[in-house]
Amino acid sequence: KAGVTQTPRYLIKTRGQQVTLSCSPISGHRSVSWYQQTPGQGLQFLFEYFSETQRNKGNFPGRFSGRQFSNSRSEMNVSTLELGDSALYLCASSLGLAGIVAHEQFFGPGTRLTVL
């Protein structure tokens, strides 16, 4: 069974640009969550999508958005990039029927975003 895949693995952008990251969940998983990981703030929850609807949301500004497609693949978009957005962005998939934490989450390898 294929794991969670994220593309691209590495990305370099400049301030003010926007970026789109992609996540393909494990087959059969309907929930996709996104996390930001930085040395200073650790792992922070961005949002979760289930059946194409945003079901949970963390405490991030509106520049961070996402969507989920009918095949459960998800994209995350960050507009007007800031230096502080440099981070490892992780996505995780799960069955999700009873919410995020009730199920084991399977994480992808992450996308390393560097903002110059």
Place this chain on the structure above:
Amino acid sequence: LAKTTQPISMDSYEGQEVNITCSHNNIATNDYITWYQQFPSQGPRFIIQGYKTKVTNEVASLFIPADRKSSTLSLPRVSLSDTAVYYCLVGANSGGYQKVTFGTGTKLQVIP
């Protein structure tokens, strides 16, 4: 919103049992407690999950006291390959705009 606290780092010799505690004083009634392991350049990997009392699987045990304000991950007989960062995660088990909180992570170094 559950806030979690973990020790920043721990050292242990191979073959010893390691206990890592996570404090979550304002855990909500519906919150589950989950532990993940993360190696460098990889995403976190699920270890164990519990709600109350004790849970055991093939790799670890999770102890949760009656008040649920803390939890302890127990790794029996650690090996060098257990060197990693361990995170506790506290979050609701139902949908809706509940926030999901990861602990600060504990870097475990296993010494030969």
